[in-house]
Amino acid sequence: MATENFQAPKGTRDFYPEDMAVRRYIEDIWRRVSVRHGFQEVDGPTFESLDLYKVKSGEEIVSQLFSFTDRGGRDLALRPEFTPTLARMVAQRGAGLPRPIKWFSIARCYRAEQPQKGRLREFMQWNVDYIGDTSDRAERECLALCVDALREFGLDDADFHVGWNHREWLNRLLTSTFVSPDRLGAAYYILDRLHKYDRKALYSEQKCSDGEREWFDFIADTKNQSLAELTDLLIQKKSSGGAPERSQTAALSSEIYSTVREFEKRLKDNGLGAMCRFDLSIVRGLAYYTGFVFEVSDRQGENRAIAGGGRYDNLIKMFGGPSLGAVGFGMGDVVLEILLRQRNKLPGAILDNHRNPDVFIVNALEDTTCAESLIFQLRRSQWDAARARIEHPGLYAACSYRSTRNIGKLLQEAAASGAKLAVILAPAEFQQGLAKLKNLAERTEREIPLASLVAEIRQRCPAGPALSRPPSG
């Protein structure tokens, strides 16, 4: 048989123990924070019918999916995101679900794209959706959850910030000032790229008029303004550009404007003002967003977006469900992990992947039967049948897999494992039916009868396994 060199497929990752520990750390925080914000976890299939993904994104999406045909001739695709599945699930239960529906999922997703730093073909995505509430409380709850999770990772406003915008307001603002309705698409395209690319190239690519160029330059140079300041500046500019057009400035003082202003104020009241900023350049590609949109970025600007989302009031209906307003966001594990590493925010114990044993058995006897049965006894949980519950949870009992019976070396290994206790089985005491039980941290030891050893150890490890850092030099 020919031997071949296999590598993980392009854009995928192997999770060795130390990698798996990091992934679990990230997923645990996503889950923990979601739950305390009142969201419930859901999941669905990893693949869906190909048509499901065309509903939202059209035919073009197909080239970016991993798709296949099953033996029954059904066209299927690995999920590139969770939202269509979620919409399908909500549509299926329809009116039966209590409102609002607050769901999250931690989904493995697949995209057939060119891999780059922060962007792979297989990744984990935390998906949060708040469905059935058309008030902007939904936006604030989602934003608060997103920010709270990032803080739980040890990141703060020196590491990330949130840029937000409002689609409907943006349309109003643009059409009332300098963009004709047929140029809205081009305007979105330019706003999205205004800070990332050469402006002149963008303008000529999009065939901008001189007037448009002047306005875009103006917007690009007045970034970092609050919503109110930016709006005032635009109105002033509009007025100074010619005779003030009352109908248009009136449009700017519309109901949407006061809604958006109120939203900005509420963010401040909720302590999110410092890290959230109104930003006209946050557009977020696809068309299904109907209102508020936001994006979380690396403050130092090195990485891709950390998270993004917004309001999509038509989506559930598009999937055949009731007409329900919804807000949601997604956060991937790839950029987040890069950022956590760059800022040195991953706890050392996680990186070491060090689950410390409760007890380490040092066997200096020729015969291994006593050590082995001791280990299996300690690891086993003791089930109380009468009360239908676990009486004593099993302990993490470790031992050496080396052949040496040199007690010094074995204790060295026990200490390196970070175990709290060590049992020393050695000929002199063993012949008298005794073993030594050593507290590795305090370097104290006692002789214990073999018969009561398990009970003694259980008593000294009551809390069950703990995740902690091994003692350092």
Added chain:
RNA sequence: GUGGAUUUAGCUCAGUUGGUUAGAGCACGAGGUUGUGGUCCUCGGGGUCGCGGGUUCGAAUCCCGUAAUCCACCCCA
């Protein structure tokens, strides 16, 4: 899908104009005279030099192809 850079041990990297059996540090393993702590000493296992062709007496080194990684496009749900 299109361009550019990169690929040598588990990791980080040396390797001269093409010339014996491809090296180092870290990591890993064993031992250090029969019983107590991460040090130290000695020794060791590991590499089809990404993969496949070609040129040459001889290729890690030069040429072609190919895969993966990173970067820039496309796109970003």
